[in-house]
Amino acid sequence: xxxxxxxxxxxxxxxxxxxxxxxxxxxxxxxxxxxxxxxxxxxxxxxxxxxxxxxxxxxxxxxxxxxxxxxxxxxxxxxxxxxxxxxxxxxxxxxxxxxxxxxxxxxxxxxxxxxxxxxxxxxxxxxxxxxxxxxxxxxxxxxxxxxxxxxxxxxxxxxxxxxxx
Numbered sequence: 001x002x003x004x005x006x007x008x009x010x011x012x013x014x015x016x017x018x019x020x021x022x023x024x025x026x027x028x029x030x031x032x033x034x035x036x037x038x039x040x041x042x043x044x045x046x047x048x049x050x051x052x053x054x055x056x057x058x059x060x061x062x063x064x065x066x067x068x069x070x071x072x073x074x075x076x077x078x079x080x081x082x083x084x085x086x087x088x089x090x091x092x093x094x095x096x097x098x099x100x101x102x103x104x105x106x107x108x109x110x111x112x113x114x115x116x117x118x119x120x121x122x123x124x125x126x127x128x129x130x131x132x133x134x135x136x137x138x139x140x141x142x143x144x145x146x147x148x149x150x151x152x153x154x155x156x157x158x159x160x161x162x163x164x165x
Contacts, residue, residue, distance in 0.1 A: 003063050003141065006103050006163055007031070010061070013162045018059065028075060031061040034086075052092030054130075058083045059099040067104035067138060069114045076100055080120045080134055093130035099155060102138035111138070111147075118149045139163055 011020050011031055018033035025032040039053040060079040064071065083098030098120070120134035137148035137155040144164055148156035 003103050003105055006139070006141070007061065007063060010101065010103070010159065010162055013158070014059065018057075025060070028078065029060045029062050029082075033059040033061070035059075053094050054092055055094050056086070056096040057099060058086055058096070059101060062100070062102045064102060064104040065106070067102060067107040067111050067140075069108065069110035072102070072111045072114060072138070073118075075102060076118050076120070076134070076136055079136075083134075084122065084132060087124075087130075087132055089124035089129035091129060093124070095130050096132045097135060098132060099135040099152070100137070101155070101159065102136075104138055104140055106142045107138065107140045107147075112140075115147045115149055119151075 007030065011022070011033070014020055014033045018035045020031060020033045022031045035057040037055045040049060041051045041053065042049055060082065062075050079100040080098055083096070087093075087096040115136060115138060118134070118136050122132045124130050124132075133151055135149065135152040135155050137146060137152040137159055139146045139159055146156045146159045146163070
């Protein structure tokens with residue numbers, strides 16, 4: 001499967017639940033998907049509102065011919081930085097996760113080892129104003145496998161199903 005065809009296939013799957021933007025994503029990313037959910041909790045009546053709960057996710061997509069460990073870390077740092085710029089913590093903010101999906105034609109063995117160790121987490125006011133966590137997953141088309149960090153397990157399963165059926 002060609003890298004461009006794979007990207008279109010993945011973006012089409014994400015469009016079911018996310019708002020996908022291809023023109024707003026600045027380099028080195030080729031697309032950005034956003035998910036926003038708002039919930040409210042009440043006590044007996046709507047006038048007695050207990051809490052607002054907001055959950056967000058920002059998914060950055062990148063395409064690479066060859067992914068090495070240094071490039072993986074650079075993309076992860078840039079996605080984390082840009083994702084946190086969208087986060088506006090307040091009392092009703094639960095979480096805002098940042099995810100990175102990389103579609104690579106080839107990758108080296110160091111990238112496969114380092115992706116498992118990539119961890120980013122930020123707590124806002126000791127978790128009272130929510131938190132942010134980082135998911136990363138990349139697809140290596142030469143080996144037809146998907147690799148991810150520990151938080152990216154669900155992302156890895158979904159990409160495996162979308163791309164390699």
